Amino acid sequence: MASFWSRILANLTNNGQNPRMGFELRKKGKYEGATKFVEQMKKVQEKAKVALAKAQEDMRRYADRHRMEAVKYKVGDLVLLSTKDLKW
Numbered sequence: 480m481a482s483f484w485s486r487i488l489a490n491l492t493n494n495g496q497n498p499r500m501g502f503e504l505r506k507k508g509k510y511e512g513a514t515k516f517v518e519q520m521k522k523v524q525e526k527a528k529v530a531l532a533k534a535q536e537d538m539r540r541y542a543d544r545h546r547m548e549a550v551k552y553k554v555g556d557l558v559l560l561s562t563k564d565l566k567w
Contacts, residue, residue, distance in 0.1 A: 552558065
């Protein structure tokens with residue numbers, strides 16, 4: 480699957496312009512209702528971004544509460560290995 484930036488670059492190369500990424504006006508129109516709709520969608524989109532960032536931070540904080548520093552093994556350390564899932 481192509482990465483996000485390679486698709487952007489391909490679009491820029493093929494069309495000579497960046498793709499539309501959301502609710503931006505192409506040009507000043509004569510329909511005030513469309514302009515209001517775009518502004519409302521920008522506000523909704525911004526609120527959603529803020530809510531998602533807060534949720535992401537909350538989830539990270541919750542997950543990190545129970546995390547511990549990983550044990551650092553050195554060459555020569557003795558360890559126990561489980562053979563429970565090995566097929567003999």
